[in-house]
Amino acid sequence: LNRRLAEFGTTIFAEMSALAVRTGAINLGQGFPDTDGPEEIREAAVRALRDGLGNQYPPGPGIPELRTAVAAHQQRRYGLSYDPDTEVLVTAGATEAIAAALLALLEPGDEVIALEPYYDSYAACIAMAGGTRVPVTLRPHDGAFRLDLDELRAAVTDRTRLLLVNTPHNPTGTVLTREELTAIAELAVERDLLVVTDEVYEHLVFDAAEHLPLAGFPGMRERTVTIGSAGKTFSFTGWKVGWITAPPGLVTAVRSAKQFLTYVSAGPFQYAVAEALSLPDSYFDALRADLLAKRDLLASGLAEAGFEVFRPAGTYFVTTDIRPLGESDGFAFCRALPERAGVVAIPNAVFYDHREAGAPFVRFAFCKRTEVLEEAVRRLKSLP
Numbered sequence: 001l002n003r004r005l006a007e008f009g010t011t012i013f014a015e016m017s018a019l020a021v022r023t024g025a026i027n028l029g030q031g032f033p034d035t036d037g038p039e040e041i042r043e044a045a046v047r048a049l050r051d052g053l054g055n056q057y058p059p060g061p062g063i064p065e066l067r068t069a070v071a072a073h074q075q076r077r078y079g080l081s082y083d084p085d086t087e088v089l090v091t092a093g094a095t096e097a098i099a100a101a102l103l104a105l106l107e108p109g110d111e112v113i114a115l116e117p118y119y120d121s122y123a124a125c126i127a128m129a130g131g132t133r134v135p136v137t138l139r140p141h142d143g144a145f146r147l148d149l150d151e152l153r154a155a156v157t158d159r160t161r162l163l164l165v166n167t168p169h170n171p172t173g174t175v176l177t178r179e180e181l182t183a184i185a186e187l188a189v190e191r192d193l194l195v196v197t198d199e200v201y202e203h204l205v206f207d208a209a210e211h212l213p214l215a216g217f218p219g220m221r222e223r224t225v226t227i228g229s230a231g232k233t234f235s236f237t238g239w240k241v242g243w244i245t246a247p248p249g250l251v252t253a254v255r256s257a258k259q260f261l262t263y264v265s266a267g268p269f270q271y272a273v274a275e276a277l278s279l280p281d282s283y284f285d286a287l288r289a290d291l292l293a294k295r296d297l298l299a300s301g302l303a304e305a306g307f308e309v310f311r312p313a314g315t316y317f318v319t320t321d322i323r324p325l326g327e328s329d330g331f332a333f334c335r336a337l338p339e340r341a342g343v344v345a346i347p348n349a350v351f352y353d354h355r356e357a358g359a360p361f362v363r364f365a366f367c368k369r370t371e372v373l374e375e376a377v378r379r380l381k382s383l384p
């Protein structure tokens, strides 16, 4: 393994899911639903397979039906208009979109500012692209992890090329506010930075929180690559259908990298996701209501079990602080938890450069059936 990748080892998600299988523990680690997405969308995939739609290489940018559906979705939800032919690119999940964007847009030595804790592929992809990551740490404040705008501004240097943003934010569940996004946008414009914004949890927001796409802020459309994914919104994480929306020059750049990574992907699933994106609002509302109830079940259960809970405004993850349990090392806690309580969780420290800042935080996923969450809570409450 080369020096660029050596520090990353095996992704925590693979490690923890393997641990769950080995120990038979309830897996609240890796974020994937234990119930598949809509029957009619599965049927659409079967129909595409049977009718020979997408069984051979689909077009490089993605099938026109899906690009049109992505553009229509951005218009309908956010009033953002993108040309399906020149401003939308279909990718092999958001993961490939992140990789292709960073490989295409960074010069060696360019600095990338990422909100810490950051999703683990960001660090690896910045490294593969020869960039340097500059983390800005979200810190607990009034029950949520918040961005310090002065710290963000101070992190920009003459070598900063790109801001890598994620809202709703994995693993903290923070949804960036209009004020925070305005400040990010102003900074990007002032310092002429590119922005890659990972919005895969755009539909998973709760209570009064609202997802605002960064591309909608003044001066942002022309400098922003927005990333979406069918995995989270439609509960098909195994299909690996994602996309970007961006102005033509940025789409062309990202496609230059994408063509040599996968060229294309998942032909029949693209047809099905095109249909999924056109589902009525009631689908998205029901998804949110279902996850809201599960969030409350798990968050309350964890609090009763003695954790400090950061009730998330978005995503399907809840971050906890284990110090009230007399613990301080999230890694050790998560490695022992399957034996101690039959539950798997993720130590947030893996998402930090400043590992000590993330040490006491542990993430639990709540995209699971109610009875599974109830059993997990029962087990955690009897934690020895």
Ligand code: PMP
Pocket: 031, 092, 093, 094, 095, 096, 119, 166, 170, 198, 200, 229, 230, 231, 237, 240, 241, 242
């Ligand atoms: N970004 C974030 C913030 C994620 O949490 C995930 C995975 N859950 C991804 C990207 C990857 O998405 P995909 O499965 O579509 O590749």
Ligand code: GLN
Pocket: 011, 013, 014, 029, 030, 031, 032, 170
């Ligand atoms: N995004 C998912 C999570 O945060 C995991 C995806 C993966 O396994 N790479 O849990």
